[in-house]
Amino acid sequence: MDIYREIILDHYKHPRNFGHLDEYDVKIDDKNVACGDAISMELRIVQDRVIDIRFSGQGCVISQASASLLTEHVMGWSVSDIMSLSKDDVLVLLGIDLTPSRVKCAMLPLEVLQKAVVVYANR
Amino acid sequence: MFDPKIIRNDFPLLKRYIHGRPIVYLDSAATSLKPECVLQRMDSYYREYSANIHRGIYHLSEEATTRYEEARERVGNFIHANSSKEVIFVRNATEGINMIATSFGNEYIYEGDGITTLISEHHANFVPWQQLAKRKNARFYVLPVNKKGEFDQTLLSKYITQSTKVFAFAAISNVLGIIHDVSSIVHRVKKISPQCLVIVDAAQAIGHIPVDVHAWGADVVVFSGHKMFGPTGIGVVWARYALLERMSPYQYGGDMIREVRVDHISFADPPQKFEAGTPAIAEAIGLGAAVDYINALGLSSIRLHEQQIIAYAMEQMKNIDGIHLYGPETIESRGAVLAFSIDGVHPHDIAQILSDDNICIRAGHHCAMPLHTHLGISATARISCSVFTTEEDIDQCVASLNKAVSLLR
Numbered sequence: 001m002d003i004y005r006e007i008i009l010d011h012y013k014h015p016r017n018f019g020h021l022d023e024y025d026v027k028i029d030d031k032n033v034a035c036g037d038a039i040s041m042e043l044r045i046v047q048d049r050v051i052d053i054r055f056s057g058q059g060c061v062i063s064q065a066s067a068s069l070l071t072e073h074v075m076g077w078s079v080s081d082i083m084s085l086s087k088d089d090v091l092v093l094l095g096i097d098l099t100p101s102r103v104k105c106a107m108l109p110l111e112v113l114q115k116a117v118v119v120y121a122n123r
Numbered sequence: 124m125f126d127p128k129i130i131r132n133d134f135p136l137l138k139r140y141i142h143g144r145p146i147v148y149l150d151s152a153a154t155s156l157k158p159e160c161v162l163q164r165m166d167s168y169y170r171e172y173s174a175n176i177h178r179g180i181y182h183l184s185e186e187a188t189t190r191y192e193e194a195r196e197r198v199g200n201f202i203h204a205n206s207s208k209e210v211i212f213v214r215n216a217t218e219g220i221n222m223i224a225t226s227f228g229n230e231y232i233y234e235g236d237g238i239t240t241l242i243s244e245h246h247a248n249f250v251p252w253q254q255l256a257k258r259k260n261a262r263f264y265v266l267p268v269n270k271k272g273e274f275d276q277t278l279l280s281k282y283i284t285q286s287t288k289v290f291a292f293a294a295i296s297n298v299l300g301i302i303h304d305v306s307s308i309v310h311r312v313k314k315i316s317p318q319c320l321v322i323v324d325a326a327q328a329i330g331h332i333p334v335d336v337h338a339w340g341a342d343v344v345v346f347s348g349h350k351m352f353g354p355t356g357i358g359v360v361w362a363r364y365a366l367l368e369r370m371s372p373y374q375y376g377g378d379m380i381r382e383v384r385v386d387h388i389s390f391a392d393p394p395q396k397f398e399a400g401t402p403a404i405a406e407a408i409g410l411g412a413a414v415d416y417i418n419a420l421g422l423s424s425i426r427l428h429e430q431q432i433i434a435y436a437m438e439q440m441k442n443i444d445g446i447h448l449y450g451p452e453t454i455e456s457r458g459a460v461l462a463f464s465i466d467g468v469h470p471h472d473i474a475q476i477l478s479d480d481n482i483c484i485r486a487g488h489h490c491a492m493p494l495h496t497h498l499g500i501s502a503t504a505r506i507s508c509s510v511f512t513t514e515e516d517i518d519q520c521v522a523s524l525n526k527a528v529s530l531l532r
Binding site for chain 1: 469470471472475476479486487488492501502530531
């Protein structure tokens with residue numbers, strides 16, 4: 001098991017979709033208070049499809065790489081497809097075995113993303 | 124001659140290999156490893172005389188009672204209590220503090236009374252007082268500390284007034300490692316508010332520096348067994364006997380009563396009054412063995428070794444690129460604890476990368492969120508040393524930390 005394999009470190013050091021959108025439809029931020037990981041996401045949604053995402057935040061390699069991989073993965077997806085994403089889908093994206101304490105780090109971006117589309121859908 | 128390389132042999136866990144490599148244990152502040160003698164004494168209770176205490180007339184029960192009460196004697200002598208009757212066995216330091224906050228707090232804290240603690244306290248010595256203040260509409264004050272863990276002594280007169288009824292603080296901070304001058308602080312507090320109950324959390328002090336309840340002059344001292352080479356599930360509340368007599372029981376049940384009628388009850392005298400139900404007998408006996416183990420090594424030798432090893436760790440670690448060390452710079456006022464952070468490397472990643480090299484350290488807020496917020500940091504990494512920690516352990520830790528830095532930056 002190598003948590004810090006090349007692809008993870010690459011997404012950590014060079015995160016995709018990192019930064020802010022000039023215009024967004026929904027923005028959510030959340031943090032894992034236990035360790036201080038923080039993720040903020042801005043989504044542009046048109047006709048029920050996520051056409052652009054940016055994330056910002058700070059934290060451990062796992063939380064930041066997970067956000068980078070996830071935002072890249074779901075670009076262009078529908079709200080309902082995003083809602084159907086599971087914990088296992090994120091773990092497959094990361095491609096690493098995580099101990100329970102680190103799974104929380106990996107899940108923070110998914111929680112923020114799904115919270116954002118729920119807030120959007122309930123408007 | 125105090126030699127950690129020989130002392131290591133006392134600890135069965137250190138003989139274990141994971142992924143073909145030995146273990147570097149640098150998390151004794153979370154829980155200490157257990158020496159063979161402690162395990163053996165607990166084992167012999169279960170194998171040879173595992174009867175319940177204080178009730179059986181038969182030999183096994185008498186034997187168990189004797190061993191349990193001997194453990195109380197050992198603990199009492201170890202902390203210089205006037206009598207072992209002042210020693211209450213509880214589950215851990217947390218339960219001890221909750222016991223005082225409930226039994227003393229519910230009865231003797233009134234609206235408007237002051238309760239003061241430090242911002243650097245472990246949640247165990249923070250939340251029970253915060254919640255007591257909330258229950259009673261009392262005023263909750265929190266004394267700030269600086270990055271070294273020191274507080275401005277002149278602030279005491281601002282945070283402690285004549286209406287202060289409780290002042291609770293840790294002898295050694297579990298994050299910053301600072302050793303407070305307990306007797307001098309207690310003296311100052313009592314001078315301002317003689318009625319103030321002073322509670323000392325000795326969880327990080329016990330087994331590392333002398334804990335002398337007499338010299339400290341506090342009213343209550345609590346600690347856990349598992350941080351002093353004893354088992355989990357056993358802790359100690361020491362309190363002045365007069366206070367124990369004045370306080371109501373924390374829990375009710377068997378073993379803590381003198382007489383029960385349908386319409387009347389009288390409770391047993393302390394310490395039984397505070398030990399309802401069958402206690403952790405094997406664990407208390409194991410704690411007694413831990414006291415013997417510490418006495419055999421000698422507290423002053425332990426302290427000297429821990430000072431030397433933490434000084435070595437500070438010296439080696441200060442050269443790591445982007446590192447920040449928290450707590451006192453002088454080893455005289457530092458326990459065996461060293462918290463740090465490294466720019467650009469999250470503490471969780473540090474701990475994870477070290478774990479891959481079988482090095483056990485702690486990362487997070489160490490149950491001291493108010494302190495981390497106060498210092499403006501989300502989390503820290505922490506090493507803590509013990510009698511078996513060697514310079515080689517520290518060298519391996521530093522090598523692994525350098526690896527983490529080059530990997531993640």
